[in-house]
Amino acid sequence: MSNGKVLxxxxxxxxxxLLKVSLKTNNYEFELVNKGVEGISVFMNNAFDIVLLxxxxxxxxxxxxxxxxxxxxNIPIIIISAREKEKDKVQALDQGADDYxxxxxxxxxxxxxxxxxxxxxxxxxxxxGVYEFRDLKVxxxxxxxxxxxIETHFTPIEYQLLVLLLENQGKVLTHKxxxxxxxxxxxxxxxxxxxxFMASIRRKLELDISTIQYIQTEIGxxxxxxx
Amino acid sequence: MIFKKNIIIRTxxxxxVILTIxxxxxxxxxxxxxxxxxxxxxxxxxxxxxxxxxxxxxxxFVTSILCVITFNFFFTEPQFTFIINDPNYLVSxxxxxxxxxxxxxxxxxxxxxVIIAARNQKKVETLYSISKKLLNLxxxxxxxxxxxxxxxxxLKRHVWIHIKNENTTNDxxxxxxxxxxxxxxxxxxxxxxxxxxxxGENRFSNLPFKIFPLKISKGNIGTLxxxxxxxDLTTEEKQFVFLIMSNxxxxxxxxxxxTKEEQARIEMENEKFKSSLLRSISHDIRTPLTSIxxxxxxxxxxxxxxxxxxxxxxxxxxxxxxxxxxxxxxxxLNLTRIDENKLEINQKDEIIDDVLATVYQHVERRLGTHxxxxxxxxxxxxxxxxxxxxxxxxxxxxDNAIKHTTSNSEIxxxxxxxxxxxxxxxxxxxxxxxxxxxxxxxMDYTTKMIYNPDEKRGVGLGLSICKGIxxxxxxxxxxxxxxxxxxxxxxxxxxKRKAAIYE
Numbered sequence: 001m002s003n004g005k006v007l008x009x010x011x012x013x014x015x016x017x018l019l020k021v022s023l024k025t026n027n028y029e030f031e032l033v034n035k036g037v038e039g040i041s042v043f044m045n046n047a048f049d050i051v052l053l054x055x056x057x058x059x060x061x062x063x064x065x066x067x068x069x070x071x072x073x074n075i076p077i078i079i080i081s082a083r084e085k086e087k088d089k090v091q092a093l094d095q096g097a098d099d100y101x102x103x104x105x106x107x108x109x110x111x112x113x114x115x116x117x118x119x120x121x122x123x124x125x126x127x128x129g130v131y132e133f134r135d136l137k138v139x140x141x142x143x144x145x146x147x148x149x150i151e152t153h154f155t156p157i158e159y160q161l162l163v164l165l166l167e168n169q170g171k172v173l174t175h176k177x178x179x180x181x182x183x184x185x186x187x188x189x190x191x192x193x194x195x196x197f198m199a200s201i202r203r204k205l206e207l208d209i210s211t212i213q214y215i216q217t218e219i220g221x222x223x224x225x226x227x
Numbered sequence: 228m229i230f231k232k233n234i235i236i237r238t239x240x241x242x243x244v245i246l247t248i249x250x251x252x253x254x255x256x257x258x259x260x261x262x263x264x265x266x267x268x269x270x271x272x273x274x275x276x277x278x279x280x281x282x283x284x285x286x287x288f289v290t291s292i293l294c295v296i297t298f299n300f301f302f303t304e305p306q307f308t309f310i311i312n313d314p315n316y317l318v319s320x321x322x323x324x325x326x327x328x329x330x331x332x333x334x335x336x337x338x339x340x341v342i343i344a345a346r347n348q349k350k351v352e353t354l355y356s357i358s359k360k361l362l363n364l365x366x367x368x369x370x371x372x373x374x375x376x377x378x379x380x381x382l383k384r385h386v387w388i389h390i391k392n393e394n395t396t397n398d399x400x401x402x403x404x405x406x407x408x409x410x411x412x413x414x415x416x417x418x419x420x421x422x423x424x425x426x427g428e429n430r431f432s433n434l435p436f437k438i439f440p441l442k443i444s445k446g447n448i449g450t451l452x453x454x455x456x457x458x459d460l461t462t463e464e465k466q467f468v469f470l471i472m473s474n475x476x477x478x479x480x481x482x483x484x485x486t487k488e489e490q491a492r493i494e495m496e497n498e499k500f501k502s503s504l505l506r507s508i509s510h511d512i513r514t515p516l517t518s519i520x521x522x523x524x525x526x527x528x529x530x531x532x533x534x535x536x537x538x539x540x541x542x543x544x545x546x547x548x549x550x551x552x553x554x555x556x557x558x559x560l561n562l563t564r565i566d567e568n569k570l571e572i573n574q575k576d577e578i579i580d581d582v583l584a585t586v587y588q589h590v591e592r593r594l595g596t597h598x599x600x601x602x603x604x605x606x607x608x609x610x611x612x613x614x615x616x617x618x619x620x621x622x623x624x625x626d627n628a629i630k631h632t633t634s635n636s637e638i639x640x641x642x643x644x645x646x647x648x649x650x651x652x653x654x655x656x657x658x659x660x661x662x663x664x665x666x667x668x669x670m671d672y673t674t675k676m677i678y679n680p681d682e683k684r685g686v687g688l689g690l691s692i693c694k695g696i697x698x699x700x701x702x703x704x705x706x707x708x709x710x711x712x713x714x715x716x717x718x719x720x721x722x723k724r725k726a727a728i729y730e
Contacts, residue, residue: 084560086615104553190576196607198578199578199581202584203580203607209587209601210601213588216584217585219577219581219582219614220575220614
């Protein structure tokens with residue numbers, strides 16, 4: 001039984017081969033193309049579960065491929081790119097990419113991100129019950145948060161942010177997305193308010209940042225709740 | 228108008244008073260039997276006093292006529308008539324008028340010159356004080372603002388300075404007296420032709436203002452626009468404007484020259500840094516590449532002869548060297564970022580916790596048995612930095628600590644903030660720094676190689692980059708040995724980058 005079918009759009013053959021080997025050993029089916037246009041047409045004619053997309057392609061820009069695919073479907077798309085600038089990341093994520101990996105990357109990391117992205121398409125919201133993760137416990141029904149079994153006060157906005165991060169566990173959420181979803185208004189202050197909220201959540205969850213981190217910061221991009 | 232009327236009344240009053248006093252005095256002289264000619268001379272004095280007091284030549288002339296009439300009336304035979312018996316007096320009176328005329332014109336000329344000299348002196352003083360202060364001003368911005376103020380002050384007219392420098396335009400004014408967008412064409416014309424246009428000039432004469440081009444040696448840097456709704460500029464005002472403009476363009480030119488020199492200096496330093504770096508990099512890259520290449524060759528060629536354990540250890544080495552190379556490349560990339568932007572780094576307000584948490588994520592894999600402790604403050608604090616670069620500083624410092632301490636050592640990062648700066652301390656409990664001069668560890672890699680050619684690889688580059696990055700943030704980095712063992716690295720960063728000092 002396969003873990004899913006992957007479309008790899010990547011022109012560097014060494015990386016492509018590495019991806020092939022890793023995916024095969026981890027029980028994924030895959031199709032490999034090395035051009036953007038070809039990738040789009042292969043995507044149209046086959047059913048895939050996830051796409052791995054390189055941004056630097058020989059024919060068209062990967063961002064264009066991302067836009068084209070997004071017009072067609074909600075399929076999880078993970079960007080693999082050597083572009084390490086914050087603005088490239090933010091742009092890709094805001095245009096619908098599910099995740100963004102910078103070359104060089106660890107294969108283990110890629111597989112973990114793929115699992116997250118694939119799971120995302122199956123479940124999504126925390127509606128009721130109690131959610132537990134390591135030392136953290138969130139009682140959705142009572143709107144209560146416990147850290148190491150101690151009830152910890154979260155303001156309504158902090159609580160909403162936390163739940164949103166949990167619902168998207170493992171996935172990076174951009175500042176823009178969180179701002180819009182929780183604070184509900186646009187801002188031009190570099191998301192300072194949002195970041196202060198996140199810092200205070202972090203102080204409540206992580207008693208010592210050098211032993212446990214629940215929330216990973218992607219500076220200039222957003223936050224990811226660890227898996 | 229009221230003002231003018233007052234002057235006329237005062238002048239008339241003065242003439243009457245002087246004339247009366249003189250006549251009274253003349254009567255006294257007559258009673259004392261002085262000759263009539265002396266009496267006439269008294270009147271010459273009266274005319275001169277009038278001219279000096281009123282500063283008007285024509286008043287003097289009128290007074291001299293009045294004097295002659297008065298003299299004729301009171302003192303010539305027959306007295307109290309305008310009839311003259313002795314024709315001698317007629318000649319005397321004509322001579323009197325001529326003498327008064329000549330003396331009067333000389334006095335008034337002299338007076339005019341005194342006024343002009345005083346005015347010129349004031350102008351020179353004004354210009355001197357303007358240009359003296361101009362010497363202390365830096366940036367075209369400040370120079371333009373200053374000149375706007377001067378023209379406002381001395382001409383009492385609105386002024387607008389429009390500077391166009393390397394595709395950026397800047398406007399300086401105290402009051403929005405015109406909508407500059409409406410007059411783009413006229414301003415461009417003046418910029419391109421170097422000619423004065425606007426009110427009273429050949430071109431655009433119906434505009435309510437005058438446009439002067441600001442000429443520097445390279446061409447025109449902008450225009451100076453003066454409001455003429457209250458009337459055209461007088462010759463003197465125009466002269467003043469020209470003097471101000473030449474002062475201003477000299478200052479701007481001086482400024483541009485010094486900026487260029489500064490840029491050239493920075494570029495040269497960058498160039499020096501880069502070239503010495505390039506020379507040293509090869510050493511840092513070759514070592515890990517050698518072991519990767521050798522290791523993989525062994526694996527490829529002898530894969531059947533090698534036992535699993537050996538293969539495993541070779542693979543682990545390759546993996547480790549690759550990790551090292553990844554971080555090394557990261558360092559290099561950051562360096563090029565500093566270089567490309569000519570030390571103009573991308574500073575933003577970042578939360579210190581976020582920065583340190585990211586640092587932790589970066590080094591976690593390499594920590595091994597070393598322990599890293601990050602001590603937070605109670606408040607959420609911001610710092611104005613280029614996050615990517617500052618993260619690299621901490622990663623390098625921690626890497627450095629890992630490399631130079633034995634396993635199980637403890638590395639602690641703490642920070643505190645005062646009004647002006649944020650201070651980070653990275654403390655380890657290893658063996659301390661062996662260098663005699665502690666500042667040497669931040670030294671250029673190549674220089675260090677000369678002193679210590681067997682230096683373990685990867686030492687110098689990391690710390691030199693730390694220094695480069697911290698200094699690009701206008702901060703400082705230093706190292707010292709702790710009394711109880713181990714070393715402390717201290718990074719001090721200003722809270723907001725101060726603007727260059729313009730006072």
